Amino acid sequence: MSWLKKFAFVLVLTALFSGAVSAQDSQFLEVWDQWEFYGMTAAGPALEVIHAAWNEEHPNVFMDRSVFGGGWPIRNAIELALTSGDAPDVFYSWPSGAGLTAYAQEGYLLDLTPYADKYGWWDRLPDWAIERNMWNGKLYAYPWEQDLEYVYYNSVIFEELGLDIPQSWEDILNWCAVANEAGYIPISFSNSPDGWQGANMFTDMVALTGGRQVGLDVLRGTTSWNRPEVVDALEKLLEMVDADCFSPGFNGKHYGDSLAELYTGRATSVWTGTWVIHDISGNMAEGTLDVFYMPAIYDDIPQATHMSEGSAYYIWAHASDPDLAAEYIDFVTDPRWLPTWIEEGFAIPIQKDPIDWSIYDVAPVIGKAFRIGQEMQDLNVDAFHTTVAPNVVRALYQGVQGVLGGELSIEDFLNNMDEEMAVAAELGQVWEPGERM
């Protein structure tokens, strides 16, 4: 063998081995999330900081990240990906309860229980959040940002009208009367094209008329939806409709349009949740925004609202490197990033221990909104529309529209909910709160 051939042989071997070593060292991670820079999940700036740190600590990991719109776009994309057998390693989406049950049943999700043990996730999450993300005694998702619903109001208009924060049902009706008299929309409300806003208000009202246990019972299908507390909740909402508490034509109004009614001073308030705190606090003039939770209606049922995780991190059952995927989830949810999520992302992570708001540089109204809601976490009802099966979601959205629009009787709506729950049960998609075994 001539020296030239020997040299070429060594060169080829070197190239092959270096390639093999490099391939062995480099890792690939595909992530789909919904962290945009505006709108409902506007924690994009926070995630950029966290990802920069991740990349620095994991130089051999090539991350392919795709960002989808929050709400249905990410969920549709994920469901198509899962059923087609080609899903990302990690994804951040929002079906819990029945949705998670369906995914886990079909074997789409990786059991995260060993990673929860390894990384101590059990100590970071409250029980209610764990229960929503377990199936058959195993944890299948890491629930992340906290969703709570309350009323954002224009404190300047309230002062001008001589209104105080309502403390009773009569106060709510009085607020509507005073605001209408002065030419304001009392509560800006949109319930189209999806009816999720009405579904959320319905859940809030069940929390006030029936409490957490009633919410759990109807969600688990252990009782009919057509029960007095649920009927009462809908009647209360209808009473508010009759008192002109809501935007005219709310069933044809879109979410952004109702928020605009608050921003432009046409409405005294909007009844929505934490997911738009970034947009609302950014669009209201300084010193005009404050929040309160709807008051208790009955003496024996404490003040409460609805809550859930905004979305949760999942690992696909066939992830190329499950350990790396779990390490990624642990990294982005690590407590050291709490200030980044809260101050730069306006997303408040679900935490077992109460958050000390005094150490964070955020508007006081943000701290107030989360502090009150988290204090009530043992009383709050799980959000109906993120917990029931998809077929029930449609009946819920359209049914609340029909009831509030006066075209569908409460009885027909609730019977329809029972029928859809029966279909969901046939499909094995009724939520059963999980317990750690």
Added chain:
Amino acid sequence: MREAPWKDAAMPRFNVRPYIFIAPALIYLGIWIFYPIINALVLSFFDSPTGRSRDYFWVGLGNYIKLFQDDLFIKSLYHNILWVLLSIALPVVLGLLLAVLLAGRGRTRLFYASVYFIPQTVAAVCAAIVWRWIYDPSIGPLNHFLEAVGLSGRPWLADESIVLIAVNMIGSWSYYGFCVLIFMAGLQNISPELYDAAKIDGAGALQQFIYVTIPLLRNAIIFVLVYTIIGSMKFFDLIFVATNGGPNEASTVVGLRIYWHSMREGRFNYAATMSTILTVVILVLSVVVIRQIVTDDEGV
């Protein structure tokens, strides 16, 4: 020396060339039209608790039986039929009248036709968003206008009794310009002498329209009607953005149900059953319209 029999001029010779020319179109149609239709038909005879093909099991006509017991599907189909009728009643009829009115306007007719066509160039999603604002009960210009002239405004997209008509108006606004253009093209092919002859026979404007224009526009009318029926039966985007079928399913159509069952519930087989029925309904309606007009023509 005898000629080989296959070289006999009387024997038809297989000519491969035409098949080569139509092959690209056939392949395209096969992949994007025929295969999905056949696949949807096959899927409709199966069901799956998971949405995955490996879990399919045979249910025969089970999905079809379930479908015709599904009140929401019947309601959606009814809305589609209404949508067809509304789309014929307004944009098609209006388009025909405008085209006839423009026919005698010389060069300015092209200008008007272009103006009428502009809404057609606006994406349905954008049109839905803009019209949502126009319809808004509190800030929308439509209610402001109605109130200014002494009429009361309505919650156009929130009132179940009128929402389908309100959304159809958006579609009609987009579509009528297209109808004007097609009818104008058809009118250009009608010889002016026919109108002169009709005038000599004492026909007025209305009689000329009925006895000259309509029969000679037959092909354009067939095209527009069939195109409208197909488009209306599979309508989706505008309604999806404007109301998503609400409130309380008052504007839901079959296309939305198919989307919901497949994309949101993962019930692909049930959605495929709806698609199959929708395809059949479109075919039947189209054939009925074409046959009716062709038969009338032969009768004449």
